[in-house]
Amino acid sequence: MKRILLFVLTNFAVMAVLLVTTRLLGVDRFLTANGLNMTALAGFSLVMGFGGATISLLMSKSMAKWSMGLQLINQPRNADEAWIVQTVQQFADKAGIAMPEVGIYEGAPNAFATGAFKNSALVGISTGLLHSMTKEEVEAVIGHEVAHIANGDMVTMTLIQGVMNTFVVFLSRAIGYAVDSFLRKGDNQSSGPGVGYMVTTIVLDILFGVVAAIIVAWFSRQREFRADAGAAQMMGRKQPMINALARLGGLTPGELPKTMQAMGIAGGLGKLFSTHPPMEERIAALQQL
Numbered sequence: 001m002k003r004i005l006l007f008v009l010t011n012f013a014v015m016a017v018l019l020v021t022t023r024l025l026g027v028d029r030f031l032t033a034n035g036l037n038m039t040a041l042a043g044f045s046l047v048m049g050f051g052g053a054t055i056s057l058l059m060s061k062s063m064a065k066w067s068m069g070l071q072l073i074n075q076p077r078n079a080d081e082a083w084i085v086q087t088v089q090q091f092a093d094k095a096g097i098a099m100p101e102v103g104i105y106e107g108a109p110n111a112f113a114t115g116a117f118k119n120s121a122l123v124g125i126s127t128g129l130l131h132s133m134t135k136e137e138v139e140a141v142i143g144h145e146v147a148h149i150a151n152g153d154m155v156t157m158t159l160i161q162g163v164m165n166t167f168v169v170f171l172s173r174a175i176g177y178a179v180d181s182f183l184r185k186g187d188n189q190s191s192g193p194g195v196g197y198m199v200t201t202i203v204l205d206i207l208f209g210v211v212a213a214i215i216v217a218w219f220s221r222q223r224e225f226r227a228d229a230g231a232a233q234m235m236g237r238k239q240p241m242i243n244a245l246a247r248l249g250g251l252t253p254g255e256l257p258k259t260m261q262a263m264g265i266a267g268g269l270g271k272l273f274s275t276h277p278p279m280e281e282r283i284a285a286l287q288q289l
Contacts, residue, residue: 041173049166057158060114061101061122070103070124080130084142088123091143094234095150097121109133109248113145114154121149133247140231140240147230153223160219164212172204213273220275225285238286245286249279 056063064070076082085102092099098119109128115121123145130138148154180197228245232238276282 041170045166045170045173048169049164050162053158053162053165057116057154060116060154061120064112064114064122064124065103068103068105068107068124070105070122072101072103083135084125084130084138087139087142088146091146091234092149095146095230097146097150100146100149104130111141111145113148115149116154118149118152118154121154123149133244136240137244137247140235140244143231143234144227144241144244147227147234148223151223151226151230153227156223157216157220161216164216168205168208168212172201172208175204176201217273217275221277224276224282228282228286229289232286232289238289242283242286245279245283249283 065072073081073085076085081104084104088102089099100113100115100121100123103122103124105124105126107126107128109126109132111123111125111129113121113123123142125138125142129141133141176197177193179200180193180195183196184194228241232241235241277285
């Protein structure tokens, strides 16, 4: 309930900041005088900004099951599956959340957690992870994913992505309209925005989108440090998580679909755009706990 309230309040806060800023700068008067309805633009930006992120979050479990070929463990078929389910249950109890769905998929070493609600989440573990790590290391990875769920990271990332999207849509179109009005000053603008608007909006969508992606990736990296610490705390010691990260650092992380990359245990290339910090930084942070 708190997450839903936060989501609603964030929507209003974003719109308020955008509208107040344009008013203080006098931009709204100029744009309104040239035919742009600021309220309508704010509403459009809100729908475009949060709409896609929200739908993606709500569909995340279904998409993960389908795209990863996930085999849910409803009834454990062997000792390994029984141990995985038991381990997830133990961590869920410690974290104070409902038991997530648990599944296994074929692939290189990786794991993920997803779902719109922390009491109705999903944890996926790859066969590569199970075959290349000790049970203690796999346990640490599972703890990391359960920590993501307990921290509400899926909703938090959706909020951040939605806010960034809203700013990108609003600013690129407001600036595009202003540029177009300046270029067509004195001309008949009753036919609507011209080429200046279209070109400016496209260029700014790309530029602002890059900046937004960098900001979202930075938040994602901070979230990984917290999940690592959460796993160590639930296990009562940090060494298993350190060992798991060190082993993953020497392996090729399994590929995840783009919609799932931010939820995996490992991945991401390029410092600014990476959703995960370098393994050595994560290990150093754990060692300092």
